[in-house]
Amino acid sequence: MTQEELQKLFDRYNRKYWRAQLPRYTVVISTRWHGGYCAKRLRVIFIHPDIAADDRRAKRTLLHEMSHASAPSGHGKLWKAEMWRLKRQGAPILETDISEYVSSENVPTRSDILQGFYDAGLELPDETWAALRRNLGYQHGLVDDHGRAEDRGVARLLEKCRGKFLKGQREAREMREARTEAISSAEIQRRTATLQPGRTRGKRDALGLGVFAVLSS
Numbered sequence: 001m002t003q004e005e006l007q008k009l010f011d012r013y014n015r016k017y018w019r020a021q022l023p024r025y026t027v028v029i030s031t032r033w034h035g036g037y038c039a040k041r042l043r044v045i046f047i048h049p050d051i052a053a054d055d056r057r058a059k060r061t062l063l064h065e066m067s068h069a070s071a072p073s074g075h076g077k078l079w080k081a082e083m084w085r086l087k088r089q090g091a092p093i094l095e096t097d098i099s100e101y102v103s104s105e106n107v108p109t110r111s112d113i114l115q116g117f118y119d120a121g122l123e124l125p126d127e128t129w130a131a132l133r134r135n136l137g138y139q140h141g142l143v144d145d146h147g148r149a150e151d152r153g154v155a156r157l158l159e160k161c162r163g164k165f166l167k168g169q170r171e172a173r174e175m176r177e178a179r180t181e182a183i184s185s186a187e188i189q190r191r192t193a194t195l196q197p198g199r200t201r202g203k204r205d206a207l208g209l210g211v212f213a214v215l216s217s
Contacts, residue, residue, distance in 0.1 A: 001058045003029045003182070006047060009062060017086055022069055027062070028182050032175065036061040038068035041123045042172065044179050045069070059092045075101035110157070113140050117161040121168020125176070129162055137161070 001009070006027040014022045023043055030046045037046045045065045051057045063086055071078040083098045120132055130147070137143040142154050142161075149155040 001052050001055055003027060003052075004186075006052065006058060006062060009059065010045070010066065013063060013066060013091075017063075017089060017091060018066070018070065022066060025066075025069060026179055026183065028179060030175075030178060032171070032178070036065045038065040039122055039172070039175055040069060041125070042176055042179060044175060046175070056092065060094065060097055063091055063093050064097060113142075113157070114161060114164050116140070118164040118168040121165040121170075122172045122175075123168075125169045125172040127169075129165060132165060133158065133162070 006029070010025060010027050014020050014024075025038075025043045025045045027045045027047060029049055029052045031049060033046050033048055035048055035051060038044075039046070045062065047058060047061055047065075051061050064083070067079055067082040067086065071082050080098055080101065083093065087093055087095065087098070117132070117136060120127070120136055124132065133143060134147040137147065137149075137158060142158055143149055149158055
């Protein structure tokens, strides 16, 4: 599927399964993600070219990411509820698209925490590390209410969290640039397509005048 086809599919699914209540996202085909990614703050859904090339996978991945746009971050209960709702309504997704994210543990792991800081960087590209450390770090019990780490082990983990956060912010800026470039490219194509018929008519008119001149002489 092309980027334009995926964009039209987003609009159709939004009307059909969400009653057009989702905000408008720009769908971009990009190699930045192995599968798909929903960047809520940027209002962009990224789809890998390999997935876009397979219509069935493209539809399933798009619905997966649209469910992220509808529910809080992660593959938690609300996201799963959205996916099951889509499945019941006949959306083209598989049961395994949901069941593979079922976890027996509700306690966040070290990987979950690092992923959370990375996601925060993507969603909050203008946030400072100090503010995020106090807020998200406190939620995970890594710091006290003054933003101080409990011990050296936690301090080392926070350094890794900082790296993930900054990486997320860097990639958010790159994604914003990619979105701007994609929109500019689409606008150029639209203008070119709009102007082309006029140019063709102009050539035909010029040719017609030439023939008329020859016949008149």
